[in-house]
Amino acid sequence: MADSEQSSTDDNIVDSQEETSKKSKHEFSEDEETLIRRMYNLVGERWNLIAGRIPGRTAEEIEKYWNTRYATSE
Structure with missing residues (x-):
């Protein structure tokens, strides 16, 4: 049973990391937005x-x- 609990915990960590990665890829910080506007x-x-x-x-x-x-x- 300990192995299945560990596997479940590992899956949750991976899912959480993937979600954070996806979210950060699409969200831009205020500094990034400002830099993009200035550079544009x-x-x-x-x-x-x-x-x-x-x-x-x-x-x-x-x-x-x-x-x-x-x-x-337009």
Whole structure:
């Protein structure tokens, strides 16, 4: 029974870590948001350049963030 309890605990830890990882991937801190806005005003849609200034973020993540947050409907 101890083995099954340990396995269950391990599964819960893994699930919790995956959830935290997914959440942090999609949420941007206030500092990141400010940097993205400032960089966008300086260099425009050069997502790779902006991503290079934010460790752990990809150009695709930043572009998706920008388009969902600041894109205007025409």
